[in-house]
Amino acid sequence: MKMIFLLIFYLVVRAISVELVAESSLLTGNACPKLSTVMQEILKVLNLIVDGADSKKRDALFSNFQSVISEIQTIKADNQKQREVISNLNQKIGELQTSQMEGKTKLLSHLEDYQTFSLTVNETLQSIQENQSAGYKTLMDVQKKSGMLINNLKDGVKELKVETRNQAEDVKEAKNLLMKIKVQSDELVRNLTNVTENMQQQQQQLENENKKQNTEINGLEKEHIDFKKDLLQIQTQQSDGNNDVLLLKESHLKLSNAVNETLTEIWQNLTANDNQLRDKIARLYLAEIPGNYAFYSQLSTSITNGYVVFNNCKTNEGSAYDEMTGIFTCKYSGTYAFSWTIATSGHRYTEAELLVNDEVIGSSGTDSRPSRDTADSSTGFVACNLGVGDKVRIRVNGTADGNYSTFSGWRLPDGNFSLYARAMSQLNQPSTAFRGYPFQSVINKGNHYDSNTGIYTCPEDGLYAFTFTLEASNGRALHVYLYRSGRSLSPFSVFPDAASGDYVDTSSTLQIYSLSKGDTIYVDGRFVVEPLHSTFAVWRIGNTSSDTTAFMGYTPYHRSSNPLRYNEEVLDTSTSFNNTHFLAPKDGVYLFFWNMEAYRRRLESFLQVNDQTVGRTICDGRTADWDSSSNLVIVRLHKNDNVKVMHAGRAHGYQTMISGYFLFP
Structure with missing residues (x-):
């Protein structure tokens, strides 16, 4: 009986194990640990059955069998739960598959759109590639031009940096100048305030006077009205007194004339006062700057x-x-x-x-x-x-x-002496030694020029500028020099040449010298100087020092080379002049004068600053043999700016000269 039971038990266990194995395959592929344990216990039981020697072993076998049954029931309960989980998972998998099919449908639709888009992109890329070759050529041209522009830009940046530094220096100088101007402006404001107060007082006085005159006018008008009333009353009362009426009319006429004259005089006074007030206001607006x-x-x-x-x-x-x-x-x-x-x-x-x-x-x-x-x-x-x-x-x-x-x-500059004299009639060659042409019409600041002797006496040591313009006519040609105490001061002459006949010619110069107090300077020549256009002017520049930049040079040789070379240096206070060019020793405003002499040719010249033309001269000596031309330039320079003279032609020696000096920062 026990053997039959054991056989049935074996078959049950065998069926359960097969079922458990099938269920475990539905999981993730890993065997259930409990199933493995049960199978091991069953094998042990079978071994015990085969061996089944004594009752103790059989009792142990039944005890183990009961525990196995209990575990199988537990496993079956767990298996039921796993089935439910698996069923839920299968349901979710179905839903996912359904969703996947829908997504696949959408994906196919998007794939078709993508293919259409790809075709469009390919066509666009092909068009771009076709245009790229032409664009590449254009790009290469642009790149080449850009390289040139970049190089120019780099050069421009370098120049801009230099200019920026110069501008910074200018700004610094401008700030200093503005501070000076501010101080002067404050003083000017105080002066204007005082003038305004005085004008207000004068205006109040004028208004009071006008009120007084208006009161007098009103009184006269009232007397005039009263007189008319009296006259009317007399005419009414004495209708037959014609003689008296005539007398009264005559008196009325006189009174009317007197009133009109008084009113006219008052109006003229008011107009005069108003003009005075306007003049004062105008002078107020023209204050010193x-x-x-x-x-x-x-x-x-x-x-x-x-x-x-x-x-x-x-x-x-x-x-x-x-x-x-x-x-x-x-x-x-x-x-x-x-x-x-x-x-x-x-x-x-x-x-x-x-x-x-x-x-x-x-x-x-x-x-x-x-x-x-x-x-x-x-x-x-x-x-x-x-x-x-x-x-x-x-x-x-x-x-x-x-x-x-x-x-x-x-x-x-304030405090420096000056002279300007003009020939108002023909000036003959001085008949006495140590005298010059006696220019008239003198503006003589400091009274250092004697118009009788033509001598200017230097009042102080320092640098002096001398300008003179001379005119020749009637076939004359003049060689005129600047003299100091009987000896020629200038190694070159001023040379107007009118030797061609009735025509006139003028020549001018601006010469700079370092002189001592008491030096006597005059202009002298051998021929008659024509009036009106012939002048002589002098002014003191300042002290002779390296701080007062001034120079003068000339050439004793005929020159065709460029830039023009001035071989002879007469003056150079700051060692800034070097034959062919002047280098500015500092920032500031400079004055330059140059004269060119032509011999039997047309001659043009150009004053240049850093190779840029700022002034020109022109002359033609093909008729009178000799002709001169000059010009004056005022220009602001930066330190180390280069100034030179270029020319087209051939410059004749001695009269060809240049001078210049520093005006102010």
Whole structure:
């Protein structure tokens, strides 16, 4: 019986094990640990059955069998739970498969869209590739040009850095100048405040006086009305008193005339007071504006007859020159020097005048009438005292050519002496030794010029500038020199040449020397000097030192090379002049004058700063053999700026010279 039971038990266990194995395959592939344990227990039981020797073993076998049954039931319960989990998992897997099918459908749709997009992209890329070859060529050209532009930009950046440093220095100087101007402005404001208070007091006085006069007028009008009433009453009461009426009418007429005269006088007084008030207000607006003033402007296009507007302004320190009108308006009273150069061509004669408030102070004549001459120029100088609001301009009778015609002016330092003299009649050669041409019409600041002897006596040691313009005519040619105490001071002469006949010629110079107190200086020559255009001017520049930059040089040889070489150095206070060029020793405003002498040829010259032309001269000596031309330039320089003279032609020696000096920072 036990054997049958054991056999049945074996079959049950065998079936359960098969079922457990099948269920375990539904899991992740790992065998159930409990099943392994049960199988091991069953094998042990079978071994015990086979061996089944004694009752103790059988009892142990049944005990183990019961525990196995219990574990099988536990495993079956767990298996049921796992079936439920597996069922849920299968359901979720079905849902995922359904979702996957839907996603696959969408993916196929997107794939079709992608293929369409890919075709479009491929077509676009093919079009881009077709255009790329042409674009590549253009790109190479652009790259080449860009390289050139980049190189130019690098050069420009270097120049900009240098300019920036220079501008920084300028800004620093400007700040210092602004501080000075601020101090001066504060003083000016205080002065204006005082003037305003005085004007307010005067205005109050005028108003009080006007009220008083209005009261008198009202009183006269009232008397006039009362008189009319009395007259009307008398006419009513004495209708037959014709004689009395006539007397009364005559009295009324006299009274009316007296009233009208009184009213007219009062009105005139009011008008005069109003004009005085307006003049004071105008002077208030023309108050002094201290500072440094200098300008230099060129004429761009030719002009005939009338006021000349030098419209190409190169330098305008202090902004007192108006290039729209050609007028310099004084903002700071003092002594000013002016220079103008007028060029003309086409066999014409041009007269130029410098006007101060429409009064002629200086003049020059330019003559290109000789048959073989193509052009000529002349330079004039004036030194005069100006007040605030004075206006200076140039007027021509004839034609002034563009580019070569210029106008410049600058304020001389306070406290320095100056002279300007003009020949008002012909000046003969001095008959007595140690005397010069006695120029008249003298503006003599400091009274150091004797118009009887033509001698200027230096009042102090220092650097002096001497300018003189001389005119020759009637077939004369002059060699005129500057003398000191009987000996020639200048190694080169001023040489106007009118040897061709009735025509005139002028020549000018600006020479700089270091002189001592008491030195006597004069201009002397052998022939007659023509009036009006012949002038002599002197001013003291400052002390002779390296801080006061000044130089002068000339060439005794005929020169064709460029730049022009000045072999002989007369003056160089700061060792800045080196035969062919001048190097600015410091930042500031500089003045340059140069004269060119031509022999039987046309000659043009160009003053250049860092290879840029800032001034020109032109002359033609093919008729009179000799002809000179000069010009003056005022320009702001930076330290180490290079100034030189270039020319087209051949410059003749001795009269070909250059000079210059530092004006102000």
